[in-house]
Amino acid sequence: MKKPSIVVLGAGYGGMIATVNLQKSLGINEANITLVNKHDYHYQATWLHENAAGTLHHDRTRIEIKEVINMNKVNFVKDTVVSIKPDEKKVKLKNGEIYYDYLVIALGFEAATFGIPGLDEHAFTIGSINSARLIREHIEYNFAMYNNEKDPNDARLTIVVGGGGFTGIEFLGELANRIPELCKEFDIDKNKVRIINVEGAHTVLPGFDPDLVEYAMNSLEARGIEFKTGALLKECKPDGIVIEKDGKLEEIPTKTTVWAAGVRANSIIEASGFETNRGKIEVRNDMRAPDYDDVFVVGDCALIMNEESGRPFPPTAQIAIQMAEAVSHNVKAMATGSGEVESFEPKILGTVASLGHDDAIGVVLNDRKLFGFKATVMKKVIDNRYLLKLGGPGLLFKKGKFNIFY
Amino acid sequence: MKKPSIVVLGAGYGGMIATVNLQKSLGINEANITLVNKHDYHYQATWLHENAAGTLHHDRTRIEIKEVINMNKVNFVKDTVVSIKPDEKKVKLKNGEIYYDYLVIALGFEAATFGIPGLDEHAFTIGSINSARLIREHIEYNFAMYNNEKDPNDARLTIVVGGGGFTGIEFLGELANRIPELCKEFDIDKNKVRIINVEGAHTVLPGFDPDLVEYAMNSLEARGIEFKTGALLKECKPDGIVIEKDGKLEEIPTKTTVWAAGVRANSIIEASGFETNRGKIEVRNDMRAPDYDDVFVVGDCALIMNEESGRPFPPTAQIAIQMAEAVSHNVKAMATGSGEVESFEPKILGTVASLGHDDAIGVVLNDRKLFGFKATVMKKVIDNRYLLKLGGPGLLFKKGKFNIFY
Numbered sequence: 001m002k003k004p005s006i007v008v009l010g011a012g013y014g015g016m017i018a019t020v021n022l023q024k025s026l027g028i029n030e031a032n033i034t035l036v037n038k039h040d041y042h043y044q045a046t047w048l049h050e051n052a053a054g055t056l057h058h059d060r061t062r063i064e065i066k067e068v069i070n071m072n073k074v075n076f077v078k079d080t081v082v083s084i085k086p087d088e089k090k091v092k093l094k095n096g097e098i099y100y101d102y103l104v105i106a107l108g109f110e111a112a113t114f115g116i117p118g119l120d121e122h123a124f125t126i127g128s129i130n131s132a133r134l135i136r137e138h139i140e141y142n143f144a145m146y147n148n149e150k151d152p153n154d155a156r157l158t159i160v161v162g163g164g165g166f167t168g169i170e171f172l173g174e175l176a177n178r179i180p181e182l183c184k185e186f187d188i189d190k191n192k193v194r195i196i197n198v199e200g201a202h203t204v205l206p207g208f209d210p211d212l213v214e215y216a217m218n219s220l221e222a223r224g225i226e227f228k229t230g231a232l233l234k235e236c237k238p239d240g241i242v243i244e245k246d247g248k249l250e251e252i253p254t255k256t257t258v259w260a261a262g263v264r265a266n267s268i269i270e271a272s273g274f275e276t277n278r279g280k281i282e283v284r285n286d287m288r289a290p291d292y293d294d295v296f297v298v299g300d301c302a303l304i305m306n307e308e309s310g311r312p313f314p315p316t317a318q319i320a321i322q323m324a325e326a327v328s329h330n331v332k333a334m335a336t337g338s339g340e341v342e343s344f345e346p347k348i349l350g351t352v353a354s355l356g357h358d359d360a361i362g363v364v365l366n367d368r369k370l371f372g373f374k375a376t377v378m379k380k381v382i383d384n385r386y387l388l389k390l391g392g393p394g395l396l397f398k399k400g401k402f403n404i405f406y
Numbered sequence: 407m408k409k410p411s412i413v414v415l416g417a418g419y420g421g422m423i424a425t426v427n428l429q430k431s432l433g434i435n436e437a438n439i440t441l442v443n444k445h446d447y448h449y450q451a452t453w454l455h456e457n458a459a460g461t462l463h464h465d466r467t468r469i470e471i472k473e474v475i476n477m478n479k480v481n482f483v484k485d486t487v488v489s490i491k492p493d494e495k496k497v498k499l500k501n502g503e504i505y506y507d508y509l510v511i512a513l514g515f516e517a518a519t520f521g522i523p524g525l526d527e528h529a530f531t532i533g534s535i536n537s538a539r540l541i542r543e544h545i546e547y548n549f550a551m552y553n554n555e556k557d558p559n560d561a562r563l564t565i566v567v568g569g570g571g572f573t574g575i576e577f578l579g580e581l582a583n584r585i586p587e588l589c590k591e592f593d594i595d596k597n598k599v600r601i602i603n604v605e606g607a608h609t610v611l612p613g614f615d616p617d618l619v620e621y622a623m624n625s626l627e628a629r630g631i632e633f634k635t636g637a638l639l640k641e642c643k644p645d646g647i648v649i650e651k652d653g654k655l656e657e658i659p660t661k662t663t664v665w666a667a668g669v670r671a672n673s674i675i676e677a678s679g680f681e682t683n684r685g686k687i688e689v690r691n692d693m694r695a696p697d698y699d700d701v702f703v704v705g706d707c708a709l710i711m712n713e714e715s716g717r718p719f720p721p722t723a724q725i726a727i728q729m730a731e732a733v734s735h736n737v738k739a740m741a742t743g744s745g746e747v748e749s750f751e752p753k754i755l756g757t758v759a760s761l762g763h764d765d766a767i768g769v770v771l772n773d774r775k776l777f778g779f780k781a782t783v784m785k786k787v788i789d790n791r792y793l794l795k796l797g798g799p800g801l802l803f804k805k806g807k808f809n810i811f812y
Contacts, residue, residue: 129593130550130593133550133592134551134554136550137543137546137547137550137551138547140546140547141540141543141547144536145540147536148536148537148540186539187535187536
């Protein structure tokens with residue numbers, strides 16, 4: 001009998017945990033497992049804002065796939081997914097195509113710019129190792145240029161962060177810590193630097209506990225961040241942005257706009273003809289796509305409604321990892337004909353947002369609030385747990401964050 | 407009786423050695439010494455190519471002036487010289503003016519671009535801490551951008567160095583060592599990177615011993631440098647350069663052109679109305695300007711003919727330092743009325759060009775040729791001798807280059 005082919009698309013949180021679990025639970029004679037990813041490395045997307053700010057080197061964030069996947073058990077294909085043809089049970093890649101019996105779609109997110117003029121062309125987004133280190137270099141380049149011009153242009157020292165959600169706030173925290181170093185490196189007067197957050201809602205971190213929001217804003221403002229809430233970004237140009245607040249337009253000169261105000265599922269989902277809800281596949285209880293019994297979806301491409309709130313669960317690493325655990329169980333059950341498929345139930349264990357290396361806020365089990373030092377420790381515990389799950393103690397010691405006092 | 411005012415303009419090799427020597431040899435009651443410089447730091451201009459390539463941090467190259475000058479004995483003015491008015495015995499600064507009884511002009515060099523179209527706007531020059539670290543950042547930015555574009559632009563990975571003289575060759579040596587690191591940092595295929603030297607003469611390092619030139623070219627070519635000798639740079643554009651070789655025009659796409667093919671004396675000299683020869687002041691034997699008994703000139707603004715060769719001595723750190731020693735003796739003699747002014751005789755002790763941290767060529771006393779390891783050691787000995795002279799053992803240990811095996 002022919003062994004079933006399991007194909008996992010994408011090596012983010014969901015794709016990696018699914019592949020590692022399938023590799024562990026299936027014998028070589030039970031199935032062929034293939035992982036497709038455009039890079040030969042995995043990265044922790046929740047650390048990219050640190051790479052972008054320059055407070056953590058990107059090699060700390062990325063992990064070579066061969067370090068955690070056994071290449072003798074899993075067929076790794078370094079290629080880019082172009083489209084999925086679920087009716088033909090195949091995936092079109094840039095350099096070929098691949099057939100599957102069971103497919104796990106784990107293609108992650110991309111930035112959503114909502115048609116705001118100039119954002120696609122002139123704003124940066126924190127979405128990959130490539131885009132994160134470009135932001136770091138772009139900021140450094142502008143700081144380096146400043147003292148080389150006859151009329152130094154203060155727009156080179158102004159950084160606008162669009163969006164006061166999780167990524168935006170965490171990036172601001174890192175920037176606040178990075179700016180004094182950059183000023184020393186490039187002989188810049190700290191008082192010339194402006195870091196501005198633009199958020200459309202009337203508060204940053206909408207949905208978070210107001211005490212935590214206040215704590216976060218105080219922490220960041222004390223380090224020089226300016227907040228413009230209730231302000232819409234109307235246009236992004238190479239030398240500045242236009243915002244609208246209280247019905248008035250304002251132009252802010254800046255060479256650096258980082259857009260962190262929206263993500264959407266990978267656009268391959270819609271382009272491949274799946275039925276979508278907000279660009280995502282609204283999966284069944286067992287994480288399968290509605291019309292295809294052999295297609296599973298994990299992470300940011302999957303939509304699950306939270307019946308309590310009536311809104312979808314947020315696209316977090318935590319949920320992607322839990323989805324991948326359920327999916328790997330269900331794929332095994334179907335591929336080997338052993339056991340039953342399970343229903344997936346997300347368990348939100350807590351949410352922690354860092355505010356730089358030395359400050360954080362969070363909510364953990366039973367809505368307990370955490371501030372400052374305790375929250376920074378919790379953040380590291382969460383990150384380290386993931387590494388342990390992904391690659392065991394070896395990976396944890398190599399890439400973990402241990403210095404809780406820094 | 408009023409104490410004479412001695413003013414030194416510029417804190418390069420010549421200005422620093424002159425000031426340190428005057429500070430040591432003159433009592434506080436004998437003269438007022440003032441040093442004017444636009445930065446509060448001195449830098450070793452002969453190390454800037456390493457900062458530009460990114461192989462040495464610029465803080466290793468610069469020295470805070472207050473570290474070597476006793477601010478209780480010397481009045482340090484952080485300001486930019488606008489012009490010198492020798493008939494009024496005064497110097498116009500950006501933020502004021504200053505009178506002198508004895509003036510030491512040590513204003514150094516600036517890039518000469520010979521009217522080649524686009525060079526001033528689009529090429530980089532290695533002339534200061536600011537311009538050197540900008541080159542480093544510019545190269546890094548282009549490497550970082552490469553993998554972020556839909557159609558990666560190979561011009562981002564091409565670096566053109568205009569000029570195969572001392573600075574150009576030393577910069578190429580550092581770049582050759584730096585490129586593998588940059589490729590690793592930004593996930594770039596080394597084979598995509600091009601480093602091209604464009605030199606108008608039919609050989610690089612014109613005037614150097616042919617054996618040494620051949621050694622240098624072999625060393626650099628083995629590390630991937632391409633040489634285009636007998637080629638004139640005709641135009642520099644934001645995305646490329648045009649060269650002419652054997653009567654044919656060729657366009658080379660590049661985002662990075664570093665112009666290292668010409669220096670001239672600081673243009674303040676000509677603008678201040680001094681009689682000049684090739685933009686420099688042809689000084690008398692005692693290093694004074696022809697028409698002004700109270701104006702001394704050291705370093706790249708001073709021209710001394712080498713009667714043996716019939717050509718001017720080259721503008722090197724070695725000669726600037728020797729000039730400064732003679733000038734500080736002569737200024738002291740005149741300011742205190744003690745002793746005689748001396749004639750200055752340059753003593754060329756040797757010339758060493760580095761080819762990266764691990765290779766070099768040189769000629770030392772009696773025309774003995776040095777290659778490779780011995781030459782790298784000699785280079786470090788020369789650099790360390792200067793630091794000892796400038797700031798004693800404390801400075802030597804702090805900023806010296808000791809690791810001869812690296």
